Amino acid sequence: MALSSVLRGECADFSGRSDRPFAFGCGLDRTELGFASEPGDGPSFAVKSALYPDTEEGPERKIEFLHGTTTLAFKFQHGVIVAVDSRATAGSYIASQTVKKVIEINPYLLGTMAGGAADCSFWERLLARQCRVYELRNKERISVAAASKLLANMVYQYKGMGLSMGTMVCGWDKRGPGLYYVDSEGNRVCGDLFAVGSGSMYAYGVVDSGLRHDLSVEEACDLGRRAIYQATYRDAYSGGVVNLYRVHSQGWERVSQDDVLKLHLQYREDRA
Amino acid sequence: MALQDVCGFHDTPAYPRWNTPALLSLPVGDTILHIQRGIGSSMYDFGKTSGNALELYVPVLDYLSQSPINFGQIASNTLPSHPPLFQSPTPLSPSCLPVSIPLLSSPVPPSPFVPLPFPLSHGTTTLAFAFQGGAIAAADTRSSCGGLVACPASHKVLPVHSHMVGTTSGTSADCALWKRILARECRLYQLRHRRRLTVGGSAKLLSHMLHPFKGTELCVAATLCGWDGEVEGGTEDKLAAEGTQDGGSANESGTSPAAAARVPAWAPGPRLCYVCSDGTLLKGGLFSVGSGSPYAYSVLDAGHRWELSVPEACSLAREAVFRATHRDAYSGNCVDLFHITARGWRRRAREDLKEEYYREKERERERVEERRRERGRVEERK
Numbered sequence: 250m251a252l253s254s255v256l257r258g259e260c261a262d263f264s265g266r267s268d269r270p271f272a273f274g275c276g277l278d279r280t281e282l283g284f285a286s287e288p289g290d291g292p293s294f295a296v297k298s299a300l301y302p303d304t305e306e307g308p309e310r311k312i313e314f315l316h317g318t319t320t321l322a323f324k325f326q327h328g329v330i331v332a333v334d335s336r337a338t339a340g341s342y343i344a345s346q347t348v349k350k351v352i353e354i355n356p357y358l359l360g361t362m363a364g365g366a367a368d369c370s371f372w373e374r375l376l377a378r379q380c381r382v383y384e385l386r387n388k389e390r391i392s393v394a395a396a397s398k399l400l401a402n403m404v405y406q407y408k409g410m411g412l413s414m415g416t417m418v419c420g421w422d423k424r425g426p427g428l429y430y431v432d433s434e435g436n437r438v439c440g441d442l443f444a445v446g447s448g449s450m451y452a453y454g455v456v457d458s459g460l461r462h463d464l465s466v467e468e469a470c471d472l473g474r475r476a477i478y479q480a481t482y483r484d485a486y487s488g489g490v491v492n493l494y495r496v497h498s499q500g501w502e503r504v505s506q507d508d509v510l511k512l513h514l515q516y517r518e519d520r521a
Numbered sequence: 522m523a524l525q526d527v528c529g530f531h532d533t534p535a536y537p538r539w540n541t542p543a544l545l546s547l548p549v550g551d552t553i554l555h556i557q558r559g560i561g562s563s564m565y566d567f568g569k570t571s572g573n574a575l576e577l578y579v580p581v582l583d584y585l586s587q588s589p590i591n592f593g594q595i596a597s598n599t600l601p602s603h604p605p606l607f608q609s610p611t612p613l614s615p616s617c618l619p620v621s622i623p624l625l626s627s628p629v630p631p632s633p634f635v636p637l638p639f640p641l642s643h644g645t646t647t648l649a650f651a652f653q654g655g656a657i658a659a660a661d662t663r664s665s666c667g668g669l670v671a672c673p674a675s676h677k678v679l680p681v682h683s684h685m686v687g688t689t690s691g692t693s694a695d696c697a698l699w700k701r702i703l704a705r706e707c708r709l710y711q712l713r714h715r716r717r718l719t720v721g722g723s724a725k726l727l728s729h730m731l732h733p734f735k736g737t738e739l740c741v742a743a744t745l746c747g748w749d750g751e752v753e754g755g756t757e758d759k760l761a762a763e764g765t766q767d768g769g770s771a772n773e774s775g776t777s778p779a780a781a782a783r784v785p786a787w788a789p790g791p792r793l794c795y796v797c798s799d800g801t802l803l804k805g806g807l808f809s810v811g812s813g814s815p816y817a818y819s820v821l822d823a824g825h826r827w828e829l830s831v832p833e834a835c836s837l838a839r840e841a842v843f844r845a846t847h848r849d850a851y852s853g854n855c856v857d858l859f860h861i862t863a864r865g866w867r868r869r870a871r872e873d874l875k876e877e878y879y880r881e882k883e884r885e886r887e888r889v890e891e892r893r894r895e896r897g898r899v900e901e902r903k
Contacts, residue, residue, distance in 0.1 A: 450815030450816055450819075450848070451815050451816070451818060451819040452819065453816055453819075453844075453848050454815070454816035454817065454818070454819035454820045454841070454844045454845070454848070455819045455820065455823055457816075457844050457847055457848065458820055458823075458840060458844055461885055461888070461889065462889070463889050463892060463893075475823065476819070479818075479819040479822055479823055480819065482819075482822055483815065483818050483819065483822065520826050
């Protein structure tokens with residue numbers, strides 16, 4: 250991985266095998282397993298700005314949709330709802346239907362994964378380490394803003410080198426629920442609602458229609474589940490199960506895991 | 522064709538550019554085919570016409586990767602030239618090529634991360650669906666030209682004849698012209714044969730008319746939406762009865778694509794067909810076209826049922842367009858709604874979405890107030 254060759258100091262176990270993509274032992278040695286749905290040889294998740302400078306045309310830049318997945322997070326009065334699908338694709342091959350795309354950074358912070366699975370899980374584990382160090386030094390929990398800033402600064406150093414990561418850092422700190430979107434291009438944005446991935450557009454439609462600040466917990470969970478289900482219905486690169494988490498003042502809890510087929514049958518029954 | 526004779530090429534793939542024997546200047550896509558010819562054959566065997574099965578081109582793959590039509594992104598991003606991977610004409614044996622050559626040699630898709638869910642060009646949001654009360658066609662009214670809103674009040678839903686409208690997406694000039702041509706042809710058909718052309722028939726007609734322009738810059742993606750009614754003779758009542766019976770028994774199956782199956786082909790009812798200038802012709806019960814269509818699709822999928830009432834269907838269509846305009850930069854301004862029934866199409870007043878946005882904020886505020894009052898009352902009673 251490009252990452253391993255760059256990080257020679259920090260990870261002693263990646264011993265300079267930068268020529269071979271990290272195959273995850275699944276035998277597809279020319280594709281890298283991840284949530285990107287384009288096969289590439291190793292670190293070829295080309296960051297647009299670096300590798301294709303002549304195709305950008307200023308304000309007429311193309312709309313860029315990241316990564317074959319659907320992840321969604323929104324704030325409401327009782328915290329933050331995080332909903333994700335669980336499909337990993339390598340080109341048109343569905344590599345797995347049971348991927349965990351929510352990373353538990355620490356008992357009160359969650360991160361979602363979109364993009365390269367390796368990049369996301371590696372950087373978020375590094376973030377977990379940094380958060381713990383902060384906690385030990387300052388004797389208080391790190392805020393969501395600070396955690397997302399740490400992550401953004403870490404990946405910014407590798408900007409243009411082919412990292413592919415679009416993550417949402419969600420948590421609850423003394424300012425209330427916190428939600429930040431951080432990606433490998435260096436964006437770090439605070440907001441009330443984010444959806445990332447190829448199915449994000451489908452999810453946005455549903456969440457926009459139903460989102461209100463004063464939703465009850467049950468309603469918010471249903472909304473998140475519905476949004477991911479609608480995205481998996483239309484997007485080929487999303488599917489599997491819907492994993493739903495909620496972050497509240499005491500930390501995060503895993504609310505449910507529902508197979509999208511079961512949801513499909515349930516919604517159809519509700520309609521009839 | 523003359524070119525064919527020059528190359529000694531007799532089986533004709535559809536597009537003249539595949540016939541050029543100039544190996545060095547070949548678009549990279551063509552080199553796939555040489556490699557697939559098998560071990561030992563050199564690239565210079567190109568001109569032979571042995572009727573070998575391996576000479577069968579796969580034009581689809583190459584066409585899709587080299588279409589001059591800017592499917593993909595809204596801004597023009599046709600990569601001017603593919604990086605020439607094969608510089609020298611040395612005969613290549615397949616063994617020295619990596620297995621993934623088709624992927625390496627295809628030009629980079631617009632987004633290097635993920636192929637788009639479907640070609641997302643056409644800065645617009647149009648949608649159409651069928652339900653028990655007829656068909657609804659809705660569209661936004663923004664015409665954009667790159668980053669400029671060229672016209673905030675354009676018409677994207679154009680009537681074709683008394684019982685059919687077409688939503689348009691793509692280049693607005695092309696769409697307007699072709700709709701008029703289609704309307705003319707439908708009218709001529711009606712005069713000659715004394716009955717209206719069905720939606721499926723007009724879709725096929727439009728598709729055939731657009732076919733000669735395939736591969737050019739013409740860009741039209743239309744959803745023809747109408748009511749097929751007239752059946753010859755006195756069998757209409759009987760067929761209508763059968764149609765409703767089938768509709769009743771099909772109720773249990775319940776998914777929206779089955780809506781088209783509920784109304785058998787010979788029975789009167791709403792119909793939808795999607796026609797595209799690249800040759801696609803699809804029949805179905807629900808379509809949405811344009812850059813805002815993913816946003817609209819999810820709202821429509823969540824709310825669409827065959828049994829919707831007319832006001833519910835109109836508000837669903839309006840909500841779907843509103844959500845799409847909320848998120849998509851290339852859609853906006855107002856929404857046009859057409860409702861087609863057995864009596865013909867009817868146009869609803871054009872609604873400005875800005876007002877809809879404020880109305881929704883107001884409604885939400887009232888709902889929050891209402892819920893707070895409810896909770897207060899419940900607390901009091903306890």
